[in-house]
Amino acid sequence: MKQTVKIQELPHIGSTRIAWLDWLRAIACLMVIMVHACECVYSNDYSFSFTDSTSLWSVALISGFMRPAVPLFLMASSFLLLPLKGDVTTFFRRRLTRVAIPFVVWLVLYATLPAAWGEWDWSESIRNLSTVWINFNPRGSHLWFLYMLIGIYLIAPIISPWLKNVSKRQEQFYIALWFLTTFSWHIHEYVGEVAGECWWNPYPTFYYISGTFGLVLLAHYIRKYIDWGVKKTLAVALPCIVTGYIFCVGWFYYQSGIAEEVRILELSWQPSSFAPAIMSFGAFLLIRLIKISSGAVYDIVRRISEMSYGMYLMHMMLLPAVFSFYSGTMPVYCVILSTALSTYIICFVLTMLISRLPFGKYIVG
Structure with missing residues (x-):
């Protein structure tokens, strides 16, 4: 039986809504917060x-399972984005x-607001403001996602006209090339610079089809070409998730005893690395099976x-304090879960309240 995309009419905003995308965003948001709750246990970046x-x-098993978080967020954002509809100016x-x-x-808030509760003094906030136009402050490191x-x-x-005309086989070719680049995180550690890469050329051969671009392309391909039934979806999605998860956990555990940098420890966890990529593909397909589009x-x-x-945007302003509240009161895995769920709920309530303010959309979107 073929899967059909469930579209729900929303009279109050005069548009249509794809219900499973709501589930995808809600799940991905919780997964991101869960990842950052895990990081409080062992890392400061x-x-x-x-x-x-x-x-x-606790960290390896929980955070390893959450690796599709960022890719899912991006794929949800781009699923209906491309090809563009309407003019570029409106977009x-x-x-x-x-x-x-x-x-x-929020760039400004993360650079300044922690001074209000004594995390640093106001002079440091002023220094942070002097550089906020260059890059995020470490306190708001999760904002890297927005730059991307x-x-x-x-x-x-630029790529929208191409996607309107590209054939299925051609798109498969570029997705295959992109998937090969997901191994580059590990290749660089063993062989160094590749494909023309050097200190005066940081853009090797496959640079322009690597990274998060492939996730956008994958989301477009799924929307246009993949319409599988439940059995085929499970047959493909579950092995992808399990295989990626085993590698993510195994690499993290192995490197925890020998790595000297967080960068190496989390090498297999990068959003555009191959294990999170295949996990994200599987998770995306599974979430598409969700049919619940009404009710409380x-x-x-x-x-x-x-x-x-x-x-x-706001969760990292609150999460460290929530983690400190629970830390030492229960087993680590319970601290992680409690921190993530509490932060998720608090952020939802605060975001909803702010969104009702006259200028709330300029704060929380």
């Missing part, structure tokens, strides 16, 4: 340590209001989906 084996295994105007302005607001997303938006008008539960999921961007 630059160094890492584990107090005991329980902490190590960018909408992204300016919905994405760029809240992004800038804006980059996708900038290139969207879906109403909550839909609201979370609508608030997910604001929740993502």
Whole structure:
């Protein structure tokens, strides 16, 4: 039996809504927060340590399973994006209001607001403001995702005409090339620079079809060509998830005993590395099977989906404090789960309240 895309009419906004995309955004948002709750156990982005084996295994098993988080968020954002519909000016105007302005607001907040509760003094906030136009402050390191997303938006008008005309076989060819580049994270560690890469040329042969671009292309391909039934979806998706998960956990555990940098420890966890890529493909297909598009539960999921961007923006302002509240009161794995769920709920409530303010859309999207 073929899978059909469930589209729900939303009279109050005069448009259509794909219900499973709401589930996808809600799930991906929770997964991102779960990843960052795990990081509180062992890492500050630059160094890492584990107090005991329980902490190590808790992080490896939980965070390893959450690796599709960022790819799913991106694929959800781009699923209906390409090819572009309408003129480019309107496209960018909408992204300016919905994405760029809240992004800038939170760049400033992460650079300054922690001084209000004594995390640093106000003089440091002033220093942070002097560099915020260059890059994110370490306190808001999760905002890297927005820089990447804006980059996708900038290139969207260029690749959109190609996607309107490309054949299925041609798109498969580029997805296959992209998938080969997902191994480059590990190749670089063993053989160094490849394919013309050197200090005066950081853009090797496959640079322009590597990274998160492939996830956007994959989302477009799934929307256009993959319409499988439940059995085939499960037959493909589950092996992808299991294989990727085993590699993610295995690499992390192995490297925890020999790696000296977080970068090496988390090499297999990068969003555009091959294990998270195949996990994301499988997870995306599974979530498409969700048929629930009405009722009280879906109403909550839909609201979370609508608030997910604001929740993502603000969650790292709250999560460290929530983690500190639970830390030491229960086993590590319970601390991780409690921190993530509590932060998720608090951020949802706060985002919903802010969205009702006259200028709320400029803060939480």
